[in-house]
Amino acid sequence: MQVTAPDPERVRIRVADSGPDIPAADRERVFDPFFSRKTKGTGLGLAIVADTVERHGGSVRVGTDGTLAGACFEICLPRGRASASEPLVKELQS
Numbered sequence: 001m002q003v004t005a006p007d008p009e010r011v012r013i014r015v016a017d018s019g020p021d022i023p024a025a026d027r028e029r030v031f032d033p034f035f036s037r038k039t040k041g042t043g044l045g046l047a048i049v050a051d052t053v054e055r056h057g058g059s060v061r062v063g064t065d066g067t068l069a070g071a072c073f074e075i076c077l078p079r080g081r082a083s084a085s086e087p088l089v090k091e092l093q094s
Contacts, residue, residue, distance in 0.1 A: 011077050014063055017070035027062045053077065 002014045022030060029035045031050040036043030053060045053075055063074035 005079070006076075009079055011079055013075040013077070014072065015075075016063075016072040019070040021069060022062055022071050030062060031060070049073075049075075 001016075004012045004014075006012050026035075026037065031046050032043075033047040034043040035047075050060050056077055058075060058077035060073060060075045063072040
């Protein structure tokens with residue numbers, strides 16, 4: 001996981017793994033409720049993530065990561081004014 005501040009108003013969180021990548025044909029659908037290529041589960045995980053991030057004024061997308069071969073997601077959120085998330089962001093950067 002990588003946390004950066006692309007500008008003073010926003011924070012970007014990039015999460016990547018070393019598992020299989022998301023096929024290009026599925027990238028537009030991975031945030032749809034009930035979409036899944038797995039045999040188990042509901043397909044709601046990424047839909048819930050997208051909804052939560054958007055409710056906080058942010059965005060989430062399938063990203064690219066040059067270091068790992070697996071899936072990568074980028075979440076961009078507005079920086080809060082003395083919000084409870086500020087200590088978390090500092091902790092994640094350490």
